[in-house]
Amino acid sequence: MNKMREYERGREDGLDLARRIVKQGGIEALEQECKFRGVTGIHTSLAVKDLDKASEKIKEVIADSFVILSIAVLHDDFGFGEKRCQRFRNGLDRAADYINDGLAEWIDYVDAIKEELGIVLKNPGE
Structure with missing residues (x-):
């Protein structure tokens, strides 16, 4: 009986999420949401818009960490100096x-x- 309640609650949450998405962005927004979830395999009770907002800080930390580690390795292991490290960073930005x-x-x-x-x-998101 407990699993049935969880299923029903999940279904109701999904319908509520779909209603909010359509109300805010129309049926096109719901179609984009479905496509996003199908492509990325990300399943959450948050809409893409809410997920983007919630994950913005995480993305910044990951991006900053990647740049820091990359430049450190290029300098420490490959002898890159300031100019080549800056060229690398410019290439990343581009x-x-x-x-x-x-x-x-x-x-x-x-x-x-x-x-x-x-x-x-591996392609990100796969």
């Missing part, structure tokens, strides 16, 4: 801008790295 502006997708980078370097990487 690549991120391409993705954010819709000029490239993660899979473009994953495929190019595999083809040009023979390194197989």
Whole structure:
């Protein structure tokens, strides 16, 4: 009986979330939400809009940590100096801008790295 209540509660929460999404952004917003969840495999009681807001700080910390570790490794293990580390950081910013502006997708980078370097990487979100 307890599992049935959990199922019903989950179903009601899902319907409530769908109602809020449609109310705020129309049926198109609900369709985008469904597509997002199908592509990313992220299933949560938060709408994409709410999820983005809640995860913004996490994204910033991860991005900052990645840059710090990358520059440290380039300097410590490969002898990169200030100029080459700055060029690396500028390249990261440029690549991120391409993705954010819709000029490239993660899979473009994953495929190019595999083809040009023979390194197989996982597409984020898979």
